[in-house]
Amino acid sequence: MSSVVQKKTVAFNTTNRSCPIGEITGKKNIIESKIPVISCEGACIRGEIARLAANNVSKEPGYGRGCHGELITVPESAIAKWMQSAEKVVLIDGCFLRCHGRIIENIIDKDKLIQFDALSHYKRYTDIFDYDDVPEEERKEVAQSVSDWVMENLNNASAGSESACAASGAKVGCCG
16 A cells, blocks of 8 residues: 555536525524534445434534535535534544545644544444444444444543544544
8 A cells, every 4th residue: 555645636516506404504503603513424334323423413412413515515505614614523434444534624624623433432343334234223322332432532632532633633532
């Protein structure tokens, strides 16, 4: 594997359209100074657990669910403006590949981005791709464990969250 850092450019068609509920939600979250939570949306079990965990975290007081699709492709939308202007943004990636983290840290100030690798917490399903191969109740339990772990880290900087992830790049349960 090469140690050379390569960047790829992805082109996409622009739009003058917006999501009506995204506009309402983005504006409301700006006013309420909520912290955006986004996640891996990968098709496999690891992406599904990260998505479910992000949904859980976003229901906690002071947090809201962000939309990475609008952030990336509709940069003038209220959701994108909320995420770009937020004091911090929580990102739960599904695994060590950090697909979303590697993209989003080119859009959101890296010092504001608090990244978590869900798989590093629960350490299961490395031989399973399809999320349906894990019973729904078990998926929900694992996602709850991940969201509890994320909240513990967010609420306790010494547990490896803000200072370790955003500032020093340490890998104490999260992505550097």
